[in-house]
Amino acid sequence: MVSYKNDFSLTTHHLPLTTKEIMRCPFCGNLEDKVVDSREAKDGDSIRRRRECLGCERRFTSYERIDEIPYMVVKKDGRREKFDRSKIMSGLLRASEKRPISATQLEEIVDKVETFVQDSPDRESLTNELGKIIMRELKKLDKVAYVRFASVYLEFEDVSEFMKELKYLVRARRPKKKTDKKTKSDESKTEK
Ligand SMILES: [Zn+2]
Numbered sequence: 351m352v353s354y355k356n357d358f359s360l361t362t363h364h365l366p367l368t369t370k371e372i373m374r375c376p377f378c379g380n381l382e383d384k385v386v387d388s389r390e391a392k393d394g395d396s397i398r399r400r401r402e403c404l405g406c407e408r409r410f411t412s413y414e415r416i417d418e419i420p421y422m423v424v425k426k427d428g429r430r431e432k433f434d435r436s437k438i439m440s441g442l443l444r445a446s447e448k449r450p451i452s453a454t455q456l457e458e459i460v461d462k463v464e465t466f467v468q469d470s471p472d473r474e475s476l477t478n479e480l481g482k483i484i485m486r487e488l489k490k491l492d493k494v495a496y497v498r499f500a501s502v503y504l505e506f507e508d509v510s511e512f513m514k515e516l517k518y519l520v521r522a523r524r525p526k527k528k529t530d531k532k533t534k535s536d537e538s539k540t541e542k
Pocket residue numbers: 375376377378379380403404405406407408
């Protein structure tokens with residue numbers, strides 16, 4: 351029922367895909383490819399992917415056992431890397447240094463990101479989607495951490511929103527004499 355334009359589709363890979371391993375083009379050996387189609391195989395235990403080699407542009411099919419397929423994160427330039435909780439965590443730690451955010455709170459953010467990654471049908475998510483989740487959550491917790499994260503992350507889509515946030519923050523921090531009153535409570539109310 352499924353037909354292909356070329357006969358390369360007969361070439362399959364049955365790789366014991368450990369998380370480190372990358373698909374290699376069976377024609378030219380190139381390590382970079384893009385997935386042009388993914389679907390669950392009939393047995394439901396594997397995912398069948400049509401891939402196109404970025405080197406020779408020929409297509410091949412790979413079958414990967416679902417439990418062996420790592421969750422991948424796709425960067426802006428199209429590169430994929432394995433989703434790594436600790437990477438997210440270290441970014442969060444950096445952003446929230448010396449801020450009143452507990453490790454548990456950060457852990458919760460990482461959990462949210464992970465859930466999102468695991469829910470993606472293709473086992474692939476875009477880094478900027480993850481970034482958005484992180485920023486949304488940080489924003490609720492602490493503006494400073496949020497802005498720090500966003501500025502590192504600056505693939506910020508809505509730059510004007512970011513600038514607005516920044517101005518707000520600068521204004522809020524303008525020396526109000528000695529008492530560093532919590533402006534937190536009303537900030538969180540304006541959220542959503
Ligand atoms: Zn190739």
